[in-house]
Amino acid sequence: MEVSVLEKQAVIEMRGVTKRFVDVIANDKVDLKLYAKEVVGLLGENGAGKTTLMNVLFGYYNLDGGKLLINEKEVTFNSPKDAINNGIAMIHQHFTLVQTQTVLENAMIGMEGSFFLDKKKAKEKLLKIEKQFGLNLNPDALVWTLSIGEQQKLEILKALYRGAKILIMDEPTAVLAPTETVELFETLRTLVDSGHSIIFISHHLQEVMDICDRVIVLRNGIRVAERTVADTTIPELASLMVGRELLERLEKGESSIGEPVLEARNLKARNNRGIVAVDNLSFILREGEVLGVAGVSGNGQTELSEMLFGQVKPEEGEIFISGVEVPGGNPSEIIKTGMARIPEDRIATGLFMDLSVKENMILESHVSEPISKNGLINMKEIRDFAQNCIENFSVKTDGMDVPVKTLSGGNLQKVILARELVGKPKVVVACQPTRGLDVGAMEYVHQAMLDQKTEGAGVLLISDDLDEIFLLSDRIIVMYEGKIMGEVSSEEADRDKIGLWMSGVTS
Amino acid sequence: MMSEIFSVAFITGLIGATLRMSTPIILATLGEIITERSGVLNLGIEGTMLFGAALGFLTTLATGNLWLGVFVAALGGIALSLLMAVLAVYLGLSQHVSGLGITLFASGLAMFIYRLVVGSPIVPPVITPFTPVAIPLLSRIPILGGSFFTQYSLTYITWALIPLVSIFLFKTRAGLRVRTIGQNPFAADTVGVNVNLTRTLSLAAGGAFFGVAGAFLTLAHQNMFLIDVIGGRGWIAIAMTIFGNWNPLMGAVGALIFGFLDAFQLRMQTLGVDLPFHIFLMIPYLITILALISVSRKATVPAGLLKPYRREDKGG
Ligand SMILES: Nc1ncnc2c1ncn2[C@@H]1O[C@H](COP(=O)(O)OP(=O)(O)OP(=O)(O)O)[C@@H](O)[C@H]1O
Ligand SMILES: [Mg+2]
Numbered sequence: 001m002e003v004s005v006l007e008k009q010a011v012i013e014m015r016g017v018t019k020r021f022v023d024v025i026a027n028d029k030v031d032l033k034l035y036a037k038e039v040v041g042l043l044g045e046n047g048a049g050k051t052t053l054m055n056v057l058f059g060y061y062n063l064d065g066g067k068l069l070i071n072e073k074e075v076t077f078n079s080p081k082d083a084i085n086n087g088i089a090m091i092h093q094h095f096t097l098v099q100t101q102t103v104l105e106n107a108m109i110g111m112e113g114s115f116f117l118d119k120k121k122a123k124e125k126l127l128k129i130e131k132q133f134g135l136n137l138n139p140d141a142l143v144w145t146l147s148i149g150e151q152q153k154l155e156i157l158k159a160l161y162r163g164a165k166i167l168i169m170d171e172p173t174a175v176l177a178p179t180e181t182v183e184l185f186e187t188l189r190t191l192v193d194s195g196h197s198i199i200f201i202s203h204h205l206q207e208v209m210d211i212c213d214r215v216i217v218l219r220n221g222i223r224v225a226e227r228t229v230a231d232t233t234i235p236e237l238a239s240l241m242v243g244r245e246l247l248e249r250l251e252k253g254e255s256s257i258g259e260p261v262l263e264a265r266n267l268k269a270r271n272n273r274g275i276v277a278v279d280n281l282s283f284i285l286r287e288g289e290v291l292g293v294a295g296v297s298g299n300g301q302t303e304l305s306e307m308l309f310g311q312v313k314p315e316e317g318e319i320f321i322s323g324v325e326v327p328g329g330n331p332s333e334i335i336k337t338g339m340a341r342i343p344e345d346r347i348a349t350g351l352f353m354d355l356s357v358k359e360n361m362i363l364e365s366h367v368s369e370p371i372s373k374n375g376l377i378n379m380k381e382i383r384d385f386a387q388n389c390i391e392n393f394s395v396k397t398d399g400m401d402v403p404v405k406t407l408s409g410g411n412l413q414k415v416i417l418a419r420e421l422v423g424k425p426k427v428v429v430a431c432q433p434t435r436g437l438d439v440g441a442m443e444y445v446h447q448a449m450l451d452q453k454t455e456g457a458g459v460l461l462i463s464d465d466l467d468e469i470f471l472l473s474d475r476i477i478v479m480y481e482g483k484i485m486g487e488v489s490s491e492e493a494d495r496d497k498i499g500l501w502m503s504g505v506t507s
Numbered sequence: 508m509m510s511e512i513f514s515v516a517f518i519t520g521l522i523g524a525t526l527r528m529s530t531p532i533i534l535a536t537l538g539e540i541i542t543e544r545s546g547v548l549n550l551g552i553e554g555t556m557l558f559g560a561a562l563g564f565l566t567t568l569a570t571g572n573l574w575l576g577v578f579v580a581a582l583g584g585i586a587l588s589l590l591m592a593v594l595a596v597y598l599g600l601s602q603h604v605s606g607l608g609i610t611l612f613a614s615g616l617a618m619f620i621y622r623l624v625v626g627s628p629i630v631p632p633v634i635t636p637f638t639p640v641a642i643p644l645l646s647r648i649p650i651l652g653g654s655f656f657t658q659y660s661l662t663y664i665t666w667a668l669i670p671l672v673s674i675f676l677f678k679t680r681a682g683l684r685v686r687t688i689g690q691n692p693f694a695a696d697t698v699g700v701n702v703n704l705t706r707t708l709s710l711a712a713g714g715a716f717f718g719v720a721g722a723f724l725t726l727a728h729q730n731m732f733l734i735d736v737i738g739g740r741g742w743i744a745i746a747m748t749i750f751g752n753w754n755p756l757m758g759a760v761g762a763l764i765f766g767f768l769d770a771f772q773l774r775m776q777t778l779g780v781d782l783p784f785h786i787f788l789m790i791p792y793l794i795t796i797l798a799l800i801s802v803s804r805k806a807t808v809p810a811g812l813l814k815p816y817r818r819e820d821k822g823g
Contacts, residue, residue: 060697081699096694098687100807108680108696116679171721238640453723 011036011071011197012057012088012166014426018065019049019056023398026052027068028221034166037187039198041208041229043241044218047396047408050201051093051217054168057199058090059083089159090168093436095151097143103138103154107161111474119288129160133190143306147298149180156187167191168199173207174436177296178462185211203438205234212372217241242440250446250471253454256289261458262308262339262427267317269303277303279482281317285427285458290449294492295501298473299434300482303346305431305462309341310334316487321427335364340420340452342430344462351404358386361419373377389418393448410441415446428452428459434468446472466498480504517651520768523654526674527728529759529766530662531556531720534756535632535744536751537665537672538716542588543748544676545597546811547707553612553741555587556721557713561617563722564732565624567634567755575720577661581732584718585711599815610741621732637661637727643726644775659727661719691811692816702816703810717741739792746795749803761798 010124014035019027026049027276034040042050055061059077068075070086077083083090097106109120123139130136131306135153143151152172173181188198188211202208208215209229217225222231225240239245246485262285271277278300287293306312308319313329321327323335334341343349351360362382365371371381386400395414397407404415413433421428430449434442449472453459463469469476476493478485485501498504535552542549548554551596563580585611594605625632639657646656676682684705687695692702724736743765751758768791776784 079699079701084699085782086524090697096691096697098694099810102687105683105693109683109695111680113680115681117683160700242736399607415579494551 004445007339009032009034010069011073012434013069013072014053014057014066015069016066017053017056018070019052019061020496021063022244025221027218030218030221030223032216032223034103034197034199036197037192037195038214039192039200039212041212041215041370042199042201042214042218043205043208043216043237044370045241045440046410046436048218048241048438049219049221051170052426054090054170054199054201057083058088058168060090076292084162084164084220086163087163087164088168089166091152091155091159091170091172093170095155095175097151097154099142099144100132100306101143102139103137103141103143103146103157106143106154107139111162121386126161133160133187133194135187139308149156149177149183152176152180152184153187165195166199168201170199171199171203171436172203175297177298178466179296181207186368203436204440205439207239208237209234219243227499238439241438250443250450252491253450255288255454257289258315259457260286261321262429262460263320263323264304264308265318265320266318267307268315269300269307269312271300273305277482278307280292280312281479281484282479283487285460285483286455287426287456287458289454289474290459290461290472292469292476292478292499292501293460293462294469294480295464299479301431301462301479304479304484305344305429308339308429308460309335309343316418333365338423338425340423340425340430340457342416342426344417344431344435346409346412351412353405354403356401357395357404357407357415358382358392358402360402360415361386361389363419365419366422385422387417389422391392392422393418410437411443413437413441413445421452422449424455424457424492425452427458428457428506430459431462431472433461434463434465464493466502469498479504516520517774519651519716520557521767521774522651524770524773525763525767526655526658526662527597527607527766528769529763530659530665530755531723531728532724532740532744532747532762532765533669533759534716534720536762537668537755538713538720539744539748540751540753540755540758541672541676541685541709541716541811542713544753545685545690545706545818546809546814547591547693547706547710548745548813549588549591549609549717550601550603550745551587551591551609551613552606552717552744553737554610554617555584555717556724556741558587558613558617558639559584559718560723560725560736561621561721561732562718564634564725565621567726568624568632571635572728573634573637576726577719580722580756581715581716583715584716584717584721586714588710588714588717589707590596591714595815596703596706599817601662602791602813602815618734628678631733633642633730633732634726636730638681659723661723661727667738669759673708675795686809688816689811692811692814694819696816705814720744743792745797746799749806750795750798751811752802764798768794 012031014030016029017027030053043051056063059082060081068077075086082134104119104123104126107126108117126139135157135188137153176184189395192198200212204332212229214238216223217227217422219241265282267278267281269278295300308363310329310331310333312431318325318327319336321339323338346352362371362385366377371378371385390400393414395418396411404412411498434445438443449461461472473490475489477487478498480502481504483507535556539549539552559580562583563576567576572688586690591605591609594600595602637659638797642656646652676686684700688700688702688705696702725732747758747761750761772787772790774789
């Protein structure tokens with residue numbers, strides 16, 4: 001994938017692009033060039049301005065300064081339509097699919113054509129593209145029946161269906177299982193070979209090293225560095241993003257393993273399609289340990305966490321906290337036990353995006369003293385509480401009164417951590433706690449988990465990131481199709497064996 | 508009395524009345540389905556219908572032309588829906604508040620215009636309303652032909668509109684756009700669909716349906732304008748939209764059932780059953796509530812309903 005010096009005509013050039021929101025400069029005079037058949041990585045911490053920059057390129061936001069050039073000709077985009085007409089497509093962090101429509105309808109929407117939908121012709125075209133790029137999907141399948149990996153294929157198909165030559169992919173791997181990522185990379189290589197160019201955003205630096213030719217690093221909206229992948233290393237990229245050296249290794253800390261604090265006995269649950277997702281699952285979590293639950297996502301981890309959080313009533317089985325059985329499917333009972341609940345989807349379940357930072361911080365404590373007394377809420381207590389949270393967890397925000405939706409991904413997670421951990425919990429259940437977080441924020445979350453353990457809490461870490469599991473756990477169990485495939489202490493764990501367990505092979 | 512209920516005359520009369528009574532509700536339901544499919548709940552429906560009823564009546568009163576009345580009523584419905592679009596789509600105000608505001612405003616405006624033109628005479632003015640049209644041959648089918656095929660032209664048109672709206676929503680490019688902006692406006696925007704414009708056009712289409720639905724009541728069902736001529740039919744159409752799961756065919760079935768109950772209760776009143784007539788008046792509404800309770804739990808609401816769409820919101 002070498003770019004010959006002779007044909008160095010940029011397919012895209014962003015020159016001094018500036019984008020302001022009401023009180024933040026999200027992009028400050030950023031330059032970016034993309035050449036044909038090239039994969040450029042865009043790196044930066046949460047809130048560095050990656051998504052915003054790409055939304056400008058995609059015509060979704062108007063730029064406040066700078067220029068956009070396509071094939072060295074200046075253009076102005078007023079809406080995504082203009083970008084699409086110039087062969088640019090963007091696959092967003094959160095998919096833009098209509099769940100109740102079919103694959104074909106999602107592909108066709110917005111296309112020019114006759115008054116009546118010509119589904120036959122569209123299907124032919126779609127199948128041809130599917131064949132060409134090895135992206136096989138049933139055109140008549142409804143989107144909600146597709147797995148996350150398949151939905152992403154559909155997003156790529158949508159782009160190709162519109163004849164896109166330039167694909168912007170905003171954290172495409174954040175939601176994928178490792179095998180799906182491998183598949184995605186194969187697709188991307190096929191695309192590049194057939195003349196496409198790709199801008200690739202990810203917080204996983206190894207992926208960036210694997211797939212990209214060149215990397216551009218943003219920090220606080222400013223472009224701080226550019227490297228070819230051949231001339232850089234992961235540690236260098238990490239420190240460029242964060243602007244400081246990162247700790248090489250976390251301190252695991254001393255802790256003594258004590259009494260059981262959380263016990264699951266023979267849990268069973270179904271997913272929202274009625275299929276058994278957790279099957280006769282039991283484990284014991286003790287004081288002062290991190291129990292890692294490894295597994296490819298979609299093997300019942302979500303349902304397990306929902307049962308532990310009290311969101312879903314187990315079909316069978318019991319949950320004990322500090323030796324006392326808790327009623328299933330009752331969140332307020334779980335809150336009373338003081339369990340720290342860090343949910344998988346911080347936007348959909350963890351936070352109310354339109355409520356303020358302080359309101360989100362008191363979600364669980366607003367019914368009890370000192371915040372609430374005789375049915376009235378004490379504003380001063382709330383402010384003190386929120387201020388304390390913001391300081392202790394160094395949440396970067398414009399104050400406690402702004403809606404949380406103005407915070408970056410990492411800071412959203414810190415709001416949840418603050419809310420859950422400030423009350424010194426005995427049990428911490430964290431589900432995919434670093435998904436979508438940058439290296440700095442990830443390090444912060446990891447250290448917070450370890451600190452909890454050192455202070456004597458039991459931490460249940462559910463994650464599909466094997467590195468994270470190995471880094472933090474004292475003991476590891478592996479989930480596959482709702483069952484536990486095996487258990488091993490972290491000293492004895494070896495990656496190959498765990499990898500086999502994760503794919504359902506027992507040895 | 509039982510023998511009267513099971514007489515042929517009673518049954519054919521009931522069928523004919525069912526079709527008449529359901530016509531404005533089917534029309535309004537179709538309009539609301541188009542609007543809600545695009546992600547906008549138009550609670551302005553009741554007032555818009557009254558406005559259409561008044562404009563249609565006054566136009567016909569002045570010109571003697573019934574079809575001109577229907578046309579002007581449609582225009583009036585469109586105008587009010589455009590106002591709704593300004594408030595709920597472009598300014599992004601609460602759809603509930605905007606819609607109720609429009610209903611209050613339009614009801615007042617309808618009365619005001621009517622008074623302005625007619626004054627307040629002791630005997631309200633009347634027009635010569637639409638007369639039922641018997642379709643040759645079909646209306647001669649023994650027993651039921653007469654009641655099915657001797658209807659107002661507007662009723663026939665309404666029946667034709669049920670499949671047409673279905674085809675529009677599910678088989679045309681524009682229909683796919685409408686459905687997509689109602690489910691996921693962000694997705695539509697990213698593929699170049701103008702969300703706010705499409706919502707405005709959907710509102711306008713719905714408004715035309717509401718206007719004509721109202722005019723049916725003053726130009727065909729009755730021959731005069733009364734302040735309570737709509738009688739909550741707009742709200743019933745909202746219920747039927749949910750009952751029909753935002754599907755034109757199912758919505759029309761719901762409207763038909765309501766029309767039937769409405770026709771039935773009228774007949775029971777005239778049969779002189781020894782019960783206060785208010786009880787009968789309640790029946791259709793009561794059954795609607797029961798039907799809603801059982802059906803709407805399974806309903807699949809358009810995911811984008813009630814949500815104004817703005818770009819600078821943190822969408823992605
Ligand atoms: N619609 C918006 N209104 C106001 N501020 C915004 C909006 N969108 C983004 N911002 C702010 O602009 C900055 C850049 O945000 P952006 O989403 O581009 O970051 P990012 O690099 O994509 O982060 P992440 O890795 O978390 O996805 C942040 O400070 C964010 O809070
Ligand atoms: Mg982003």
